[in-house]
Structure formats: C-alpha cells, structure tokens
Amino acid sequence: MTETFGIGELAREFGVTARTIRFYEDLGMLTPLREGQKRVYRTRDRVRLKLILRGKRLGFSLAETREMIELYDAPAGEVGQLRLFRDKIAARRAELDGKRRDIEAALKDLGRAEERCRARLGELEDRPEAGAEAPGLGG
Amino acid sequence: MTETFGIGELAREFGVTARTIRFYEDLGMLTPLREGQKRVYRTRDRVRLKLILRGKRLGFSLAETREMIELYDAPAGEVGQLRLFRDKIAARRAELDGKRRDIEAALKDLGRAEERCRARLGELEDRPEAGAEAPGLGG
DNA sequence: TATGTCGTTTACGTAAACGTAAAGGTGTCT
DNA sequence: AGACACCTTTACGTTTACGTAAACGACATA
Incomplete structure (x- = not known):
C-alpha cells in the first residue's frame, strides 16, 4: 500500500530515461517525496506517469495530458x-x-x-x- | 475527375497554413504539379494531405505517417x-x-x-x- | 496607376520534449 | 582505499514541425 519506487526503477519499468521523469516533475506533473536528496515516488506518481505516457501515445501534448489528469483527479x-x-x-x-x-x-x-x-x-x-x-x- | 486545387484552397479546407503544405512537400509527402510558378494539387495530393493530418491527430510523426502512406500505396x-x-x-x-x-x-x-x-x-x-x-x- | 489578392523563394526563429554531458554526492562491496 | 552503482543539479544541445518575416511576381479591380 505504501510501496515506493526509485527513479531508475520507474524509468526501467516504463522504458523512459530518468531525465524524462525529472522533466515531467519540472512541469508539475509528478510530485515525488524526498529521502535526503533522492526522489521517492509513490503509487500515485506511478499512476500519473502511466497516464502521461498513455497521453503521449495518443498524440496529446504534455499540457493537454496535464489537463486531462486534472480532470481525472x-x-x-x-x-x-x-x-x-x-x-x-x-x-x-x-x-x-x-x-x-x-x-x-x-x-x-x-x-x-x-x-x-x-x-x-x-x-x-x-x-x-x-x-x-x-x-x-x-x- | 481532373479537379485541381490551389494551395490556399487546401489550406482553408483543412485548417492549416500554406507554409505547412509546402513543408510537407519538402518532405516529399506531396507532389503538386506546377502551372508556371504556382503549385497545382490534384485529388491524389488532397487525399494524402488528409492522411497526413489524420496521422498527426493520432500522434504519429510525419516520418511514421509517410511510411504508412507508402503502405497504403x-x-x-x-x-x-x-x-x-x-x-x-x-x-x-x-x-x-x-x-x-x-x-x-x-x-x-x-x-x-x-x-x-x-x-x-x-x-x-x-x-x-x-x-x-x-x-x-x-x- | 495604385491597391488588393494570391502566390513564390529564402531564411532565420521558435515551442515542445527531451538528450547529453559535466561535476559532484552517497552507499556498498572488495 | 578504490571501484561501482545510483542518484543529484546545472546547463547547453538537438529534433520535429512548423511560424514569421522579407522581398518579390502575376493578375484583377477601382
């Protein structure tokens, strides 16, 4: 229930780079916790990442996907x-x-x-x- | 059967700019005839343009769409x-x-x-x- | 003759979505 | 102690898909 993930872990799972994941954070689309310096992602962020990538596959811009996620929320x-x-x-x-x-x-x-x-x-x-x-x- | 179109005509019809249409030509995706200087598009190019825009809506890159059109052909x-x-x-x-x-x-x-x-x-x-x-x- | 409208080429500019170093911190094997 | 593996920030670079402006040609209309 309180499972968490490292950035590399998520990157491997979804076939993206850590840079990409950090970039989405810059856009405010992911909001990981921190353990010291390191980012710690919860299930919520994992779900969001999945939604972002789905949006991309469907040809939505990140801005559009961002709006859609707000609708889901x-x-x-x-x-x-x-x-x-x-x-x-x-x-x-x-x-x-x-x-x-x-x-x-x-x-x-x-x-x-x-x-x-x-x-x-x-x-x-x-x-x-x-x-x-x-x-x-x-x- | 031998209906033709001007670039502005196509641009208005599909809601894109002439620049966009010329850009697709640069990529070899459209091959209009010429009447003097002016480009003259046939039904074939109109169809292709429609396919290109469909590809875009589905999140394909122009390169991918190009390949798909080759498959149709x-x-x-x-x-x-x-x-x-x-x-x-x-x-x-x-x-x-x-x-x-x-x-x-x-x-x-x-x-x-x-x-x-x-x-x-x-x-x-x-x-x-x-x-x-x-x-x-x-x- | 001047004013539009429609087209042309050439070329630099730009937004989005990351890629790719560079330089460094932290932990853990050996 | 040295070597990895993994993470961090900062920052400039790159690709895609056009936008935008400049400067011009051709034709119709007032």
Whole structure:
C-alpha cells in the first residue's frame, strides 16, 4: 500500500530515461517525496506517469495530458467549477471519439492494403510468371 | 475527375497554413504539379494531405505517417518486398490496436470522472448545504 | 496607376520534449 | 582505499514541425 519506487526503477519499468521523469516533475506533473536528496515516488506518481505516457501515445501534448489528469483527479469544487469540469470532460470525450474514428479509418485503409498485398502474394506464389516482370527460372 | 486545387484552397479546407503544405512537400509527402510558378494539387495530393493530418491527430510523426502512406500505396513489387509490406502492415495494425485500447481506457477514466462530477453536482443542486463551503443565499 | 489578392523563394526563429554531458554526492562491496 | 552503482543539479544541445518575416511576381479591380 505504501510501496515506493526509485527513479531508475520507474524509468526501467516504463522504458523512459530518468531525465524524462525529472522533466515531467519540472512541469508539475509528478510530485515525488524526498529521502535526503533522492526522489521517492509513490503509487500515485506511478499512476500519473502511466497516464502521461498513455497521453503521449495518443498524440496529446504534455499540457493537454496535464489537463486531462486534472480532470481525472476531479476535486470537489463549487457548482460553477464542477460544471466547467463536466464540460471539459465532454470536450475531451468528443476528442477521443474523433481519434477512435480516425483509428478505425486507418485500420480499414490498412486492411485494404493488406488484402491487395495478400492477393498479389497469392498470385505470385501460385504462378510466378503472373508478375509484371517475369522472375525467370534461372539459367 | 481532373479537379485541381490551389494551395490556399487546401489550406482553408483543412485548417492549416500554406507554409505547412509546402513543408510537407519538402518532405516529399506531396507532389503538386506546377502551372508556371504556382503549385497545382490534384485529388491524389488532397487525399494524402488528409492522411497526413489524420496521422498527426493520432500522434504519429510525419516520418511514421509517410511510411504508412507508402503502405497504403502498396505498389506491386516482388515477393520479398510484398512480404515485407505485409509485415509492416501487421505492425502498424498492432500499433493502432494499441492506441485504440489506450483510447478506450482513457474514455473509461473520463466516464468515471464524469460520474463523480455529476453525482456531486446532483448533491449540490438538491441540498446546497452539503458542500464544504455553504453557498449562502445572498444577503 | 495604385491597391488588393494570391502566390513564390529564402531564411532565420521558435515551442515542445527531451538528450547529453559535466561535476559532484552517497552507499556498498572488495 | 578504490571501484561501482545510483542518484543529484546545472546547463547547453538537438529534433520535429512548423511560424514569421522579407522581398518579390502575376493578375484583377477601382
């Protein structure tokens, strides 16, 4: 429950450098404790790091990811704040839905490319002479 | 069928600057014709531009997107080439599947945040005194 | 003829997201 | 004591993806 991690440990686990992790701290996205000089990360920071990297994979800037994490944290505020949050969440959701549609379109395109590739491979393997340039049987 | 576009036209349509479009040409991702000095884009380039921007939205670098477009174009090559293409396509597909999973996870997180937000808003609207700081009905 | 609009090339500038030293502290084997 | 392994701060460097300005050409319109 009170498990902690060193910077190198996290770096290895997530495939990033310590520099990267410190950089995220500079941006205020991670807030490790200190044991003397050394940074000590708790589960909370580990989760945040995971969220940051997920955001990156999805093409969000660190600033955008930062905002999203604040949405996840959703502190209890006053009504106005909460409505603002709700709207921001809706906006992000729409953005993510858009990305999902983009992904599906890209997957379809890839599927078509793959199909053409397969068909062509089938031709070439069955009757190699079907190629635009005959392979030549050697000799 | 032989519809063409000016650079400003494309820029307006896709919400980018002409500089951006020229930059993609520098990278060899667009290959407009010329009418005198002026660039003339065909449907092919329009499609490519759309693919480039889709790639961007999904967090791919221009280099990666470039590779993906080459996969879509899938020219007829020899067997070795075709197998390489097939494998590259499979790799991209896996990557896109990963991103889709990331998106679904993010959507779930947002859903939870939204739910908490809604619940809290319901509380505050029903009985405002439930807040940490009572709103006060005005003096 | 002047004022726009639309395009061109060339070139330096910039924001984001780190990379890469350099120089040093702390602990622990051997 | 010496050698690692791991951490620290400071600071300049680098890549990507354009932004922005300068200076110009071509054409239409008032």
